Amino acid sequence: MAIDKVVLTERPAGPEPAESNDCLEVYRRELDYLIGSLRRLGVPTSDVEDVLHEIFLVMLRRWDDYDRARPARPWLFGIAFRVASGHRRRGHRELASDGVEPEDTRARPDQQLADTQNRRLLLEALTAVPMERRAVLILHEVDEVPMRDIAEQLSIPLFTAYSRLRKARRELDAALNVLVKGGSRAL
């Protein structure tokens, strides 16, 4: 039977194509930041891609709530932190098991080649800092966010933010000390 008349109808849509393209564009632009944040938050290399995709799905779901006039990174870091924390709670262990061995035996060989030794060292040491304090440390020392903004972003008093930074710095240095000098003290 010949069909010479066909009507193309509009399917009731999910997110507007333009909107979800915007979301995708932000995702694309901030991929380095997102991946880096996840790794700094201790997500193992083998899990990064799945956790990263979870972030994208959260971004899509919450896109309407995101005020486009404000910078993306605070919003994205919050999502990354929550998703990474949730990932850990579900029983995925962090990069380090006991913190003494600098090798990440679960990293793919090619990923190990891509990372510098310095980077692996830092990421390993970061796992010694508990998540709440690590967030402040990362935001301040890596993302260079002013402390007042960090406090606002994390909804904590400014003094609490400083207090966490202080402890985190000490914890990071202690961990580095063990890793670099091969100290016998376990973390």
Added chain:
Amino acid sequence: MLSKWLSRLSPTARALLAEERASTEDEDVKARALARAEAALEGERWSGVALRRAEEERALALRSSRRRGAVLAGAGAVVFAGLAVAGVRWAAVGTPDLESRAPATVVTPPPPPHGKVLVDPAPASRVEAAAAPTDPAPIASVAPAAPRARSSSAKEYAIELALLEPARSSIARGSYATALTAIAKHQHEYPSGQLAEEREALRVRALWGLGQEPAARAAAASFRKRYPRSVLLSWMKSAPAP
């Protein structure tokens, strides 16, 4: 003093953190993340085709192979990412009605992405032109793919997929003209390949996205002729009489 109380980081820590600030991530990881994000978006869109992850693809591949009347050797043994119907929610929508109908009203086409107006947006309803397609998009005649060794078939499938994936992602981005280029390339290399049906579905979608309505309708009509049982483009309907 605040800085004393805060206790400065060691030089080692400061140096490592400075490096971390400058670090970039693995390009392959990024590329895969983007492809996956686009695929997720595509599932939300009304494009009619979507890429799925390899694990999800197994069941669909089996289903589609039955649809084509071919038998995949070693059921389930071949796992590959492929094109498939997007979104369960509208697999059930729009069972194609093959009878020709009287001229019907046209529903407003969706707005093109990025705010570009490619064609004057149609008013709420108008009467469809009654002409039969005069010059359908050139489509090679379809012969059922000859049975091939499983390994070469899977390899060729992968090549076909690599050719068509740019078309799919272009459509996801709203770059319909770019999609047609990739479609033409696949047509040239694999005119009756394993993904010919998906290609033609993408073609309809791309033409529609470009606002080339007559060409889109012609391609849709040809598609229906060639693949009457296809579940792709299930969002396409024949119009009921007004």
